[in-house]
Amino acid sequence: xxxxxxPGAAAAGGGRERRGSEAGPWKLALRRFxxxxxxxxxxxxxxxxxxxxxxxxxxADHVAHTGPNRNHTLEKLKVGDEVREVVNIEGQPIGxxxxxxDGKFFLGADGRLGRDxxxxxxxxxxxSLLIGLSxxxxxxxxxxxLGLLAGYYRGWVDSVIARVLDVIWSLPVLLIGxxxxxxxxxxxxxxxxxxxxxxxxxxxxxxxxxxxxxxIARPIRGEVLAxxxxxxxxxxxxxxxGPLRIMFAEILPNLASTAIVFFTLTIANxxxxxxxxxxxxxxxxxxxxxxxxxxxxxxxxxxxxxxLAILPGVLITLTVLSLNVVGDGLRDALDPRSKVRLEAHTGxxxxxxxxx
Amino acid sequence: xxxxLVVFSVLAIxxxxxxxxxxxxxxSDDSDGGEGGGEGGGILNATYNGMPDYLDxxxxxxxxxxxxxxxxYIPLLTYKHANGAEGSEVIPxxxxxxxxxxxxxxxxxxxxxxxxxxxxGQAVKASDFPFAVERxxxxxxxxxxxxxxAIAGAEKFAETRKGKISGITANDKTGEIxxxxxxxxxxxxxxLGLMFVAPLPQDTPxxxxxxxxxxxxxxxxxxxxxxxxxxxxxxxxxxxxxxxxAMPELPSGxxxxxxxxxITNAQTQVDxxxxxxxxxxxxxxxxxxxxxxxxxxxxxxxxxxxTISNYYFWMNxxxxxxxxxxxxxxxxxxxSSEALERIYAGQLTGNRQILPPGMPGYKEFDLYPxxxxxxxxxxxxxxxxxxxxxxxxxxxxxNDEAAEYLNDVLQEIGFNTELKILNxxxxxxxxxxxxxxxxxxxxxxWFQDYPHxxxxxxxxxxxxxIQPTNNNNLSRYxxxxxxxKMAELNEQELSPETEAAYAELDKEVxxxxxxxxxxxLSVSTFVSDKVDLDKVIFNLTLGQYLSSFEFK
Numbered sequence: 001x002x003x004x005x006x007p008g009a010a011a012a013g014g015g016r017e018r019r020g021s022e023a024g025p026w027k028l029a030l031r032r033f034x035x036x037x038x039x040x041x042x043x044x045x046x047x048x049x050x051x052x053x054x055x056x057x058x059x060a061d062h063v064a065h066t067g068p069n070r071n072h073t074l075e076k077l078k079v080g081d082e083v084r085e086v087v088n089i090e091g092q093p094i095g096x097x098x099x100x101x102d103g104k105f106f107l108g109a110d111g112r113l114g115r116d117x118x119x120x121x122x123x124x125x126x127x128s129l130l131i132g133l134s135x136x137x138x139x140x141x142x143x144x145x146l147g148l149l150a151g152y153y154r155g156w157v158d159s160v161i162a163r164v165l166d167v168i169w170s171l172p173v174l175l176i177g178x179x180x181x182x183x184x185x186x187x188x189x190x191x192x193x194x195x196x197x198x199x200x201x202x203x204x205x206x207x208x209x210x211x212x213x214x215x216i217a218r219p220i221r222g223e224v225l226a227x228x229x230x231x232x233x234x235x236x237x238x239x240x241x242g243p244l245r246i247m248f249a250e251i252l253p254n255l256a257s258t259a260i261v262f263f264t265l266t267i268a269n270x271x272x273x274x275x276x277x278x279x280x281x282x283x284x285x286x287x288x289x290x291x292x293x294x295x296x297x298x299x300x301x302x303x304x305x306x307x308l309a310i311l312p313g314v315l316i317t318l319t320v321l322s323l324n325v326v327g328d329g330l331r332d333a334l335d336p337r338s339k340v341r342l343e344a345h346t347g348x349x350x351x352x353x354x355x356x
Numbered sequence: 357x358x359x360x361l362v363v364f365s366v367l368a369i370x371x372x373x374x375x376x377x378x379x380x381x382x383x384s385d386d387s388d389g390g391e392g393g394g395e396g397g398g399i400l401n402a403t404y405n406g407m408p409d410y411l412d413x414x415x416x417x418x419x420x421x422x423x424x425x426x427x428x429y430i431p432l433l434t435y436k437h438a439n440g441a442e443g444s445e446v447i448p449x450x451x452x453x454x455x456x457x458x459x460x461x462x463x464x465x466x467x468x469x470x471x472x473x474x475x476x477g478q479a480v481k482a483s484d485f486p487f488a489v490e491r492x493x494x495x496x497x498x499x500x501x502x503x504x505x506a507i508a509g510a511e512k513f514a515e516t517r518k519g520k521i522s523g524i525t526a527n528d529k530t531g532e533i534x535x536x537x538x539x540x541x542x543x544x545x546x547x548l549g550l551m552f553v554a555p556l557p558q559d560t561p562x563x564x565x566x567x568x569x570x571x572x573x574x575x576x577x578x579x580x581x582x583x584x585x586x587x588x589x590x591x592x593x594x595x596x597x598x599x600x601x602a603m604p605e606l607p608s609g610x611x612x613x614x615x616x617x618x619i620t621n622a623q624t625q626v627d628x629x630x631x632x633x634x635x636x637x638x639x640x641x642x643x644x645x646x647x648x649x650x651x652x653x654x655x656x657x658x659x660x661x662x663t664i665s666n667y668y669f670w671m672n673x674x675x676x677x678x679x680x681x682x683x684x685x686x687x688x689x690x691x692s693s694e695a696l697e698r699i700y701a702g703q704l705t706g707n708r709q710i711l712p713p714g715m716p717g718y719k720e721f722d723l724y725p726x727x728x729x730x731x732x733x734x735x736x737x738x739x740x741x742x743x744x745x746x747x748x749x750x751x752x753x754x755n756d757e758a759a760e761y762l763n764d765v766l767q768e769i770g771f772n773t774e775l776k777i778l779n780x781x782x783x784x785x786x787x788x789x790x791x792x793x794x795x796x797x798x799x800x801x802w803f804q805d806y807p808h809x810x811x812x813x814x815x816x817x818x819x820x821x822i823q824p825t826n827n828n829n830l831s832r833y834x835x836x837x838x839x840x841k842m843a844e845l846n847e848q849e850l851s852p853e854t855e856a857a858y859a860e861l862d863k864e865v866x867x868x869x870x871x872x873x874x875x876x877l878s879v880s881t882f883v884s885d886k887v888d889l890d891k892v893i894f895n896l897t898l899g900q901y902l903s904s905f906e907f908k
Contacts, residue, residue, distance in 0.1 A: 073695040074701060090643075199776065
């Protein structure tokens with residue numbers, strides 16, 4: 001299998017790396033990434049956030065002693081000698097108790113249903129991250145396949161795929177996303193063997209994937225168009241390799257760095273998309289929580305309990321920021337020539353170790 | 357230096373001139389809502405949180421819809437423009453006077469006032485009334501059951517959709533309208549006062565006209581409807597020319613019109629009314645602002661309006677698991693009115709029966725005191741074959757939370773549930789359509805149409821009220837003995853004996869528990885400081901009257 005040894009170097013039209021250097025291309029990329037302190041710091045932050053949401057069952061079972069959807073409207077909390085209502089007669093939920101009630105209602109109750117906000121925040125994060133991750137996997141995989149087919153075959157195949165992507169791209173994303181999301185939430189979907197239950201997470205996953213694919217497929221198609229002109233592809237053709245082998249064994253490995261970068265950035269984008277859909281009632285359905293639904297629920301209580309909307313918003317911001325910085329770091333590490341091209345173009349001189 | 361002085365002088369003069377122009381100002385300021393005031397006039401800026409179910413008088417069956425249309429469409433009879441119980445008095449509308457009732461209570465004769473016109477200039481004719489009734493039936497209106505069960509020939513018309521309703525005759529020359537009933541009906545005058553049967557021109561299409569409402573006879577009319585954005589009302593040009601002279605007892609209104617804007621976020625609505633950019637918000641103040649708004653504005657800009665209403669969870673008695681009365685009773689035991697009072701932030705008063713407090717015939721009882729353990733035990737004993745339930749609610753807070761509460765309660769007593777929260781604009785249409793799958797249980801509310809207990813029985817619990825679309829009997833409850841009792845009681849005038857009989861019927865139906873009722877709501881009239889709150893009239897049936905809004 002002929003590959004361009006420096007990940008991403010194919011895009012810059014580079015040749016083979018000199019055999020004199022000791023480390024392989026991936027190890028070099030790792031070293032470049034680790035030199036990027038911001039990227040490493042934000043990767044650490046992202047890991048912390050993931051650990052936070054993964055700890056949800058532990059917190060729910062051993063600290064809060066409740067589930068994410070269990071209501072406690074009538075319950076009273078004993079805090080020292082004081083008895084506090086979880087929801088008072090005027091509908092005001094209890095505020096953050098921190099550790100005064102042994103960790104119960106650490107961040108207070110989420111509203112008039114008296115659900116534990118901390119538990120919902122953690123479980124909501126699992127759903128938001130799950131949707132972000134799964135849609136990124138599906139979208140990236142689909143975009144790679146479509147980009148490969150369009151870029152390799154060109155001609156009518158390219159035209160058809162490009163036009164379909166153009167149509168999706170031209171649709172008003174949020175409006176159609178909301179309409180589709182609500183339809184799937186109410187009625188579900190049954191297309192032959194494929195069935196999506198009404199209200200299932202597959203509803204928003206499907207909507208997000210449909211609208212995100214063009215954003216990745218188009219640039220990948222462009223890269224494939226360039227790669228098919230390379231000598232190693234010609235060589236493979238000359239050796240009698242078929243189209244599928246050429247696409248997946250020769251060209252695809254050269255797209256690895258691009259795919260990795262897009263993948264990380266797509267997780268972030270799709271989390272935002274899901275948050276928007278859920279905020280508008282077209283994504284995750286009640287009583288389940290995601291960070292988007294928590295912002296929506298919290299917006300009803302902005303005057304009295306602003307934390308309920310602010311906290312999930314902060315978590316979404318930190319997660320998306322982390323992924324974006326990590327994605328930028330990965331891009332610089334995997335394709336340092338993109339930085340060289342940028343510096344040459346702008347006349348900018350970057351200090352050593354910083355990412356663009 | 358001289359040049360600098362000249363430049364400086366020019367700049368100074370320009371600045372002073374500009375300041376002067378700004379200080380003088382110009383015209384009315386659109387940005388702070390409510391143009392005009394003082395001696396009358398002005399445009400009322402109001403906000404709803406979304407489109408009512410319909411803006412078609414034949415179809416709308418919600419408080420929001422009736423509030424939007426109560427000054428546009430006037431039926432033959434109408435309700436007195438007054439607050440509280442006084443507003444439930446039926447008075448002549450387009451009819452000259454209250455009907456003459458003869459033939460043992462089965463014949464109602466009315467005469468149309470002469471000279472009436474619709475807002476498009478067409479003359480109102482006596483035959484417009486039977487047309488309106490027929491149109492309403494053809495559209496499968498949720499209000500049809502009042503009339504198909506009452507008027508001779510209406511049921512046959514509802515089946516065939518052909519010809520005319522034999523029980524209604526109208527003479528355009530004399531203005532006489534004669535209505536023959538199948539049997540005496542104590543509530544028929546009230547039902548003639550509902551907008552379902554407000555006369556309409558006979559060229560009105562037989563379709564939902566929400567996006568382009570038909571002309572009306574009231575002091576205002578719809579000039580523009582933008583689904584998703586709002587609508588506008590202006591003075592009906594033919595009100596002053598013709599109708600107000602024919603109906604002098606009905607008010608003409610102080611404001612020149614209204615501009616209604618949809619603002620889905622109730623917090624924003626409250627902020628806007630406080631700031632004066634909106635003059636009135638039609639829907640409830642959100643729960644977390646209610647206590648603060650009440651403390652700050654009650655008496656000056658806010659007035660609490662108790663209603664005769666029932667908030668309840670319906671259960672489909674025709675499908676498992678709710679086809680078993682024990683299961684339905686168990687659900688009632690598991691529901692806590694106190695929890696729901698908190699969910700409604702103190703705006704709800706607990707009630708566990710069909711009739712709400714304030715309704716004639718109401719006699720308090722509670723067959724199912726809160727007991728979750730008992731509920732679980734009953735479910736275990738009943739051992740229903742189907743443990744999967746779909747729970748429905750709309751997305752208007754706190755009704756969505758009430759539905760989530762029901763969802764949680766059902767899970768707690770052992771069911772597997774799926775919650776579906778629909779947009780409030782479409783909720784009633786979707787759940788009222790028999791083709792919607794899995795209509796197992798859900799949230800609903802009902803506000804009195806008129807001060808007669810039949811209003812909480814017949815449209816909601818009578819077998820004849822079950823309709824394929826716009827259905828209000830969501831429990832699909834159809835008990836022949838109860839149907840017969842409802843019909844029998846409805847023939848009688850309200851008296852202490854009839855009220856006692858309704859109280860008995862209430863208990864009898866609650867023993868079968870087709871619902872889990874939980875409370876009656878208080879609403880509020882919340883206006884900006886530009887509006888004279890004391891002049892605003894809230895009718896228990898029709899909501900706030902546009903004609904009663906007046907700027908200070």
